[in-house]
Amino acid sequence: MRDKKLPAVSCDFCCFNEYDEEDDSWSCSVNMDEDDQYRFLTQRGFSCPYYRSGDEYEVVRHQM
DSSP: OOOTTSOOOOGGGBTTEEEETTTTEEEEOOOOOHHHHHHHHHSTTOOOTTOOBOOTTHHHHHHO
């Protein structure tokens, strides 16, 4: 069951999504507990409770 407070978000825009040059891959830098990681990997539409926008201009657009 999805938490209705959290919107479905994409990891592509999260500030915790980091690129590893050695592996040539993207990964999440959040240390999730096992339950959250299981839900994230198996449930479609699961909203990550750790999501934080990596968009630096989001606040500026909100003020306009």
